[in-house]
Amino acid sequence: MSLLSYEFMQRALLAALATGLTAPAIGTYLVQKRLGLLGDGIGHIALTGVALGLLTGWAPLVTAIAVSVVGAAAIETLRLRGRTSGDVALALFFYGGIAGGVLLTGIAGSSAATLNRYLFGSITTVSDSDLLLVSGLAAVVLAVSVGLAPQFFAVCQDEEHARVSGLPVAVYSVLIAVLAAITVTVAMRTVGLLLVSALMVVPVATAQQVTRSFRATLSLAMGLGVVASLSGVWASFQADTAPGPTIVLLALAGFAVAAPLGGLLRRHRRVRAPFDDSGAVETHEHEVDHPHQHGPGCGHRAVVHGDHVDYVHDGHRHVPHEGHYDEH
Amino acid sequence: MRVQNLTVALGGRPIIRRVDLTVRPGELVTVLGGNGSGKSTLVRAALGLVPATSGRVELLGIPLHRFRDWVRIGYVPQRSTAASGVPATVREVVAAGRLAGRGLLRPLGRRDRAAIDAALAAVDLADRHRDPVAELSGGQQQRVLVARSLVSSPDLLVLDEPLAGVDLAHQDTLSALLAEQTARGVALVLVAHELGPLARHVDRAVVLVDGRVAFDGTPDEEAAAFGHDHVHHHVAGPGDPVPGIPHPMPATRPGTPR
Numbered sequence: 001m002s003l004l005s006y007e008f009m010q011r012a013l014l015a016a017l018a019t020g021l022t023a024p025a026i027g028t029y030l031v032q033k034r035l036g037l038l039g040d041g042i043g044h045i046a047l048t049g050v051a052l053g054l055l056t057g058w059a060p061l062v063t064a065i066a067v068s069v070v071g072a073a074a075i076e077t078l079r080l081r082g083r084t085s086g087d088v089a090l091a092l093f094f095y096g097g098i099a100g101g102v103l104l105t106g107i108a109g110s111s112a113a114t115l116n117r118y119l120f121g122s123i124t125t126v127s128d129s130d131l132l133l134v135s136g137l138a139a140v141v142l143a144v145s146v147g148l149a150p151q152f153f154a155v156c157q158d159e160e161h162a163r164v165s166g167l168p169v170a171v172y173s174v175l176i177a178v179l180a181a182i183t184v185t186v187a188m189r190t191v192g193l194l195l196v197s198a199l200m201v202v203p204v205a206t207a208q209q210v211t212r213s214f215r216a217t218l219s220l221a222m223g224l225g226v227v228a229s230l231s232g233v234w235a236s237f238q239a240d241t242a243p244g245p246t247i248v249l250l251a252l253a254g255f256a257v258a259a260p261l262g263g264l265l266r267r268h269r270r271v272r273a274p275f276d277d278s279g280a281v282e283t284h285e286h287e288v289d290h291p292h293q294h295g296p297g298c299g300h301r302a303v304v305h306g307d308h309v310d311y312v313h314d315g316h317r318h319v320p321h322e323g324h325y326d327e328h
Numbered sequence: 329m330r331v332q333n334l335t336v337a338l339g340g341r342p343i344i345r346r347v348d349l350t351v352r353p354g355e356l357v358t359v360l361g362g363n364g365s366g367k368s369t370l371v372r373a374a375l376g377l378v379p380a381t382s383g384r385v386e387l388l389g390i391p392l393h394r395f396r397d398w399v400r401i402g403y404v405p406q407r408s409t410a411a412s413g414v415p416a417t418v419r420e421v422v423a424a425g426r427l428a429g430r431g432l433l434r435p436l437g438r439r440d441r442a443a444i445d446a447a448l449a450a451v452d453l454a455d456r457h458r459d460p461v462a463e464l465s466g467g468q469q470q471r472v473l474v475a476r477s478l479v480s481s482p483d484l485l486v487l488d489e490p491l492a493g494v495d496l497a498h499q500d501t502l503s504a505l506l507a508e509q510t511a512r513g514v515a516l517v518l519v520a521h522e523l524g525p526l527a528r529h530v531d532r533a534v535v536l537v538d539g540r541v542a543f544d545g546t547p548d549e550e551a552a553a554f555g556h557d558h559v560h561h562h563v564a565g566p567g568d569p570v571p572g573i574p575h576p577m578p579a580t581r582p583g584t585p586r
Contacts, residue, residue: 032414147433154424157412160405161476164375164486165428166398204414212460214416 003237011131012123012190012233012243018138019187019199020229024207024221025145026183027200029176032156032214034086038075038177040197041090042184045071047101047193049185050118055108060118061133065185071097072181076174121192121244123233134186141179141186152176153214190229191244199225202251209255209262224254274304275317275328294318294325329374329484329515334383336366336373343369345539346383353483356506356516356529360550361536367519368406370536371486374517375403388484399428402482404490406519410469411462418464418472419457422447425476447475450505452498466493474502478509485509488519491526499525523547 003009023039030038049067053060071093078089105115117125126134145152154162155172163169180200187196207220232247239246294300294311301312310317310328317328329351336344343366351357361367372378374385376392385392388400402425410421425447426440436444448454451471456464461472474490485506491499507529510516523530533550535543543553 028414032412034413036413150424150427150430151432153416153420154427157416157421157424158405158407158410160372160377161403161424161473162427163377164398164401164403164405165425166396167427208415212415212417212458214414214420217414 003234008124008126009233009237011126011128013230014131015123015126015134015190016229016233016243016247017226018135019190020226021222022138022141022145022183023187023196023199024203024225025142025218026176026179028204028214028218028221029145029152029156030180031201031204032153033176035090036201037087037197038072038090038180039184039200041075041094041097042068042072042177042181043193043196044094044097044101046097046181046184046188047115047118048097048104049101050115050188050193051101051104051108051110054110054114055104061130061185061188064118064188065137065182068181068184069178072177073174076177077170080170080173118188119192119194120242121188121190121195123190123243126189130189134189137182137186141183144175145179148172148175149215149218190233191247195244195248198248198251199229202248202255203228206251206255206258209258210265224251228254271301271312272303275306275310294320329388329486329517330384330386331370331374332384334370334373334385335381336369336378337381338369338378342381343539344373347536347539347541349374349534349541351484351515351517353513353515354510355531356510356518356526357532357534358518358520358523358526358530358547359534359536360520360522362521365536366539367536368488369539371488371517371519375401375486399480400483401428402477402480402485404470404473404477404487406488406492407473408466408492409462410464410472411460415460415462417458418448418453418461419444421461421472422457422475422479425479428480443479443481447479450478451475452501467495467498470494471498471502474505478505483514485514485516487517489521490518491520491524496525503529 004013027036027039030036046064046068049064050060052058052067053063056063075089075093079086101115151167151172154165155167155169156176159169183200184193184196187199191199203221203224204217206224207217211217211220228251229247232250233243235241235250236243236246292298294313296302298311300318302309303312303317305317305319305328308319310319318325319328329349331347331349334344334347335342347370349357349359349370359367359370369378373380374387374392376385376395387395388397390397422444423436423440426436426443430436430440445454448457451474453468453471453475456468461469464472470490470493474487477485477487491502494502503526506516506518506526510529510531518526520526523533527547530547532545533543533547534541535550535554543550
């Protein structure tokens with residue numbers, strides 16, 4: 001494959017792999033907490049961090065990590081103190097972040113093109129040292145979000161119950177926010193700050209169309225994230241498009257396919273679920289003129305009802321009984 | 329659980345005022361009261377979920393601020409749903425109840441799984457354990473939350489309106505289940521609007537009115553004092569305006585149904 005012979009392409013694919021795995025992993029917890037847009041808010045805060053790097057001459061990746069970690073912890077603290085709701089706390093930092101970023105970039109005298117590299121990613125300019133930092137951080141995020149999965153699940157599912165279970169809920173909540181901040185900066189070079197939230201939310205939304213358990217949702221979302229990221233980098237190379245938007249649009253295409261599929265799947269499960277047999281009122285309503293003989297493979301759906309089988313026929317539930325059919 | 333002289337203020341407004349409440353092992357105490365009477369706040373303060381302004385709380389004989397043995401406490405928060413933003417199976421939600429006794433990075437063991445199976449069977453949901461909680465009805469979700477509180481075999485159970493939306497047949501099942509817990513020596517606090525099928529299992533009923541204990545005694549005495557209708561809200565009709573404030577509604581004309 002010619003693609004892999006380019007060194008910049010190898011680095012791009014590795015960075016995409018790191019993003020594809022971590023963003024949905026931490027995104028699953030954010031969606032569970034109904035804070036799906038936290039990643040977006042942190043992305044905007046990270047912009048101030050990038051601008052700070054441009055202004056001071058420090059590496060933007062490092063300043064972005066520092067500022068977004070502080071910002072994420074502040075959002076969670078504000079929310080946990082109960083003074084503002086999660087979405088309002090998010091909005092405050094969201095606007096502060098983008099305003100600070102644009103202001104500082106202007107002072108630093110950097111062009112809009114420089115900022116664009118961080119807003120929409122520039123995966124093909126990832127350097128060796130960038131890659132080392134990105135994969136190190138991604139490994140930490142993955143290890144924590146998978147290793148502490150039972151604790152994170154409990155905290156995101158029901159905060160009050162988690163507190164009465166003796167879990168340090170504030171510590172875990174801030175930890176999740178900090179991991180999200182690290183993920184945002186990991187993804188900054190691949191999909192960019194404006195689109196990073198998409199990789200945190202879209203694979204999770206796609207996965208839950210077909211999954212029934214938390215564990216399956218988490219694993220499938222990570223798998224979908226990897227597929228979208230790697231195929232996005234490959235497609236953008238082939239079609240000469242920007243990698244970030246290509247990755248996000250591919251992830252969204254996955255959702256567009258999964259949504260109707262999930263609908264069909266749920267319908268299928270519902271139709272086949274056994275009828276409840278507890279305390280049902282048995283109406284002995286005879287179906288008088290019914291020439292059709294119900295049986296296996298008769299074309300009508302057979303559904304288990306207690307100790308026998310009902311045949312669903314035009315909205316009726318038919319049961320053979322001494323030469324005629326009863327309505328159940 | 330022992331609560332002494334507890335006062336709780338939320339946002340500067342006193343919600344619980346000098347309340348005493350003691351629940352002994354093997355005792356089932358219900359906290360009754362209308363909306364806004366402070367019954368939820370009382371149990372939440374007793375568990376440390378909201379800070380108390382003054383007073384003392386002891387859980388299982390240990391002052392609240394030093395209490396660490398959370399595995400011995402079972403709690404059903406007041407919730408309308410057991411679901412969240414991501415699908416989770418009934419089993420996954422109930423398994424969260426085993427977390428208090430589990431160390432970090434330790435997977436579920438054989439005993440954990442057996443306890444989860446037993447709790448699911450006790451609330452009659454064993455056959456639904458692989459279904460997503462969001463697909464269950466409201467009453468079934470309440471039963472999932474009760475199973476989660478039972479799964480760590482607690483010595484103190486605190487349930488905040490666990491019977492909301494549960495059908496009568498399963499209210500009976502749950503009442504019997506709770507009675508079984510008290511028979512084993514579990515101290516049980518139950519917040520409710522009304523006693524319902526629980527009445528015959530309840531040892532003591534505490535009625536809160538406006539943050540104060542208005543009554544503390546057996547359910548029979550409670551029924552005699554308050555009548556069987558436990559809806560204690562004050563109905564303000566059009567003929568009951570606040571003095572000095574013009575009434576916003578026109579007076580009801582004779583013959584108009586209210």
